[in-house]
Amino acid sequence: MKKHNFSAGPSILPDSVIKQAAAAVLNFDNMDLSLVEVSHRSPQFDAVIKKAQKLVLELAGLENKGYEVLFLGGGASLQFLMTAFNLLPEDGKAGYLDTGTWSTKSIKEANILGEAVVLATSKDKGYNYIPKGYAIPSDLAYVHVTSNNTIFGTQIMDFPKVNVPLVVDMSSDIFCKELDFSKFDLIYAGAQKNIGASGTTLVIVKSDILGKTGRTIPTMMNYETHIKKDSLFHTPSVFSIYVSMLYLQWVKDLGGVAEMEKINNKKADLLYAEIDRNPNFIGFAAKEDRSIMNVTFTLTDESKKDKFEKLAQEAGIHAFKGHRSVGGYRASIYNAMPIESVQALVDVMKAV
Amino acid sequence: MKKHNFSAGPSILPDSVIKQAAAAVLNFDNMDLSLVEVSHRSPQFDAVIKKAQKLVLELAGLENKGYEVLFLGGGASLQFLMTAFNLLPEDGKAGYLDTGTWSTKSIKEANILGEAVVLATSKDKGYNYIPKGYAIPSDLAYVHVTSNNTIFGTQIMDFPKVNVPLVVDMSSDIFCKELDFSKFDLIYAGAQKNIGASGTTLVIVKSDILGKTGRTIPTMMNYETHIKKDSLFHTPSVFSIYVSMLYLQWVKDLGGVAEMEKINNKKADLLYAEIDRNPNFIGFAAKEDRSIMNVTFTLTDESKKDKFEKLAQEAGIHAFKGHRSVGGYRASIYNAMPIESVQALVDVMKAV
Numbered sequence: 001m002k003k004h005n006f007s008a009g010p011s012i013l014p015d016s017v018i019k020q021a022a023a024a025v026l027n028f029d030n031m032d033l034s035l036v037e038v039s040h041r042s043p044q045f046d047a048v049i050k051k052a053q054k055l056v057l058e059l060a061g062l063e064n065k066g067y068e069v070l071f072l073g074g075g076a077s078l079q080f081l082m083t084a085f086n087l088l089p090e091d092g093k094a095g096y097l098d099t100g101t102w103s104t105k106s107i108k109e110a111n112i113l114g115e116a117v118v119l120a121t122s123k124d125k126g127y128n129y130i131p132k133g134y135a136i137p138s139d140l141a142y143v144h145v146t147s148n149n150t151i152f153g154t155q156i157m158d159f160p161k162v163n164v165p166l167v168v169d170m171s172s173d174i175f176c177k178e179l180d181f182s183k184f185d186l187i188y189a190g191a192q193k194n195i196g197a198s199g200t201t202l203v204i205v206k207s208d209i210l211g212k213t214g215r216t217i218p219t220m221m222n223y224e225t226h227i228k229k230d231s232l233f234h235t236p237s238v239f240s241i242y243v244s245m246l247y248l249q250w251v252k253d254l255g256g257v258a259e260m261e262k263i264n265n266k267k268a269d270l271l272y273a274e275i276d277r278n279p280n281f282i283g284f285a286a287k288e289d290r291s292i293m294n295v296t297f298t299l300t301d302e303s304k305k306d307k308f309e310k311l312a313q314e315a316g317i318h319a320f321k322g323h324r325s326v327g328g329y330r331a332s333i334y335n336a337m338p339i340e341s342v343q344a345l346v347d348v349m350k351a352v
Numbered sequence: 353m354k355k356h357n358f359s360a361g362p363s364i365l366p367d368s369v370i371k372q373a374a375a376a377v378l379n380f381d382n383m384d385l386s387l388v389e390v391s392h393r394s395p396q397f398d399a400v401i402k403k404a405q406k407l408v409l410e411l412a413g414l415e416n417k418g419y420e421v422l423f424l425g426g427g428a429s430l431q432f433l434m435t436a437f438n439l440l441p442e443d444g445k446a447g448y449l450d451t452g453t454w455s456t457k458s459i460k461e462a463n464i465l466g467e468a469v470v471l472a473t474s475k476d477k478g479y480n481y482i483p484k485g486y487a488i489p490s491d492l493a494y495v496h497v498t499s500n501n502t503i504f505g506t507q508i509m510d511f512p513k514v515n516v517p518l519v520v521d522m523s524s525d526i527f528c529k530e531l532d533f534s535k536f537d538l539i540y541a542g543a544q545k546n547i548g549a550s551g552t553t554l555v556i557v558k559s560d561i562l563g564k565t566g567r568t569i570p571t572m573m574n575y576e577t578h579i580k581k582d583s584l585f586h587t588p589s590v591f592s593i594y595v596s597m598l599y600l601q602w603v604k605d606l607g608g609v610a611e612m613e614k615i616n617n618k619k620a621d622l623l624y625a626e627i628d629r630n631p632n633f634i635g636f637a638a639k640e641d642r643s644i645m646n647v648t649f650t651l652t653d654e655s656k657k658d659k660f661e662k663l664a665q666e667a668g669i670h671a672f673k674g675h676r677s678v679g680g681y682r683a684s685i686y687n688a689m690p691i692e693s694v695q696a697l698v699d700v701m702k703a704v
């Protein structure tokens with residue numbers, strides 16, 4: 001049976017990407033060698049990473065605008081630390097918007113290397129909304145936000161306007177909709193939600209913001225190390241980068257980010273309409289901040305839990321339980337999720 | 353044509369591992385989902401990482417001896433930094449044996465966080481030997497060595513005897529031969545040479561050496577973070593860990609490290625015998641320090657270069673050029689390399 005994969009990450013990939021990835025593990029680029037037994041410095045892999053970098057700039061509309069594209073190890077969790085190492089002077093302050101678990105973790109790392117000023121937080125309501133109208137002090141080295149909160153199902157619609165570098169963790173919503181990406185100075189995103197498999201993290205950085213802290217940065221923590229070596233300072237996760245290249249090409253072939261946005265809006269609208277229509281369900285996130293990537297909701301009557309979950313299982317709905325800190329349900333409907341799977345979930349919701 | 357893959361890393365994998373990995377990318381554990389679209393917290397993947405950790409302890413003979421097994425991102429290059437963060441007090445010193453490029457890089461990171469004392473170096477002879485008989489000061493926080501030098505083709509036969517934690521970078525020779533692994537307190541190894549695909553780094557650490565520096569360690573840099581969460585503090589490289597699990601199982605099925613050593617010795621003996629017998633070739637490394645993993649050699653008569661390389665190409669010999677810092681040739685004959693491929697190279701050497 002075809003599964004409807006609502007996993008929050010690692011998560012669904014396009015079928016064509018999975019098939020191409022599996023084929024390359026057996027024989028990469030007609031080399032009679034597996035993708036994973038070829039040097040990362042071979043011309044064949046060099047073409048892969050260069051193509052992935054080019055696709056990122058194309059999809060973001062950032063070609064020839066001073067941005068560098070990196071694929072690094074360690075996940076977004078390592079980026080919480082790297083952003084602070086590269087942008088925060090030892091006696092410096094940075095502004096952080098606290099919109100949930102991942103923001104909190106990034107604040108923790110900045111406080112190890114300097115001072116993180118919390119601009120605003122939605123902790124008072126269990127992170128079910130995005131704070132707005134907060135003041136931004138003038139003495140910050142940078143401002144950091146999490147664009148989409150996987151666990152709580154909220155998403156920033158309007159980014160803060162700042163005169164310092166704007167850093168965004170886009171792990172769970174990169175390339176889900178059109179944005180003026182040139183507003184951002186540093187974007188990072190673990191690949192395993194919207195642009196590939198786990199094991200690599202995309203970093204898009206405007207190089208002129210780097211090298212200004214006066215801090216001695218350990219080699220692997222320094223974006224400039226990786227920029228100089230084009231993401232090949234050390235052996236990267238070859239398979240993961242290959243999968244991201246395939247995924248980004250799939251987005252491009254589909255019509256790019258504009259088309260992706262149309263599809264994502266249709267999927268989100270379908271699911272939120274059912275949550276709002278069906279008295280058995282209630283959404284978790286404030287309506288104006290609802291994420292089009294992670295849809296969080298719960299039953300209004302817990303006695304229907306067993307029936308709902310049994311019907312879902314019979315329909316092949318996979319991994320739609322809410323995060324333990326929120327409970328209820330979470331449907332992650334990332335870029336690769338087909339609308340048919342969302343319809344399958346809606347059909348089950350109607351049948352409860 | 354079957355290729356003979358002498359790549360220094362990423363490098364050859366057992367055929368059976370490649371086939372199983374490709375199959376799991378299409379359908380993992382009969383879940384009707386790809387390995388790379390399943391949560392790292394699913395019971396199915398949890399079984400994979402637990403099995404990989406158990407296999408490591410079994411193969412190393414380290415069960416129930418206080419060691420923890422981690423699979424981390426960022427490669428061995430990140431371990432150069434993490435070892436110092438976890439073991440070096442801010443005013444502390446650590447002893448480093450400088451046996452080549454990778455040692456030098458690890459020394460650089462330790463000097464950012466404290467003081468690296470170089471115990472001995474073989475730089476005077478282009479790193480073609482392993483220093484011996486050096487003194488070890490009594491005020492060191494730990495001693496760090498690189499067990500095998502991929503670029504130069506040297507390997508430590510006798511490890512230093514120390515009273516402080518002994519840290520070993522085994523990236524290019526882990527599980528190539530039997531060792532009393534309990535002599536080591538921290539072992540790390542990028543997976544892409546001897547135990548898998550790129551994207552994950554094995555760390556085996558005796559937990560009682562941790563937490564003693566008084567230093568504030570950033571979350572992702574702290575081994576204790578990863579130990580507490582069983583390598584799942586953040587989303588790891590799921591595919592890479594799966595491949596390592598398969599590879600470690602392959603070593604076990606073959607008869608374990610003892611049997612691996614017999615096979616590796618046969619391969620190395622075959623190749624070194626030809627280098628020593630054939631007047632057209634000369635080895636790079638000092639005989640007593642020759643690596644059984646990376647065999648470095650060069651032509652005695654450069655005019656035979658074209659003929660040798662043409663014959664090699666015709667025979668399907670892949671990626672046997674020496675590193676740019678040494679020149680000549682390097683045959684990497686890691687665990688997964690079959691003796692038939694070594695024989696194919698020897699046949700070409702005989703024909704020059």
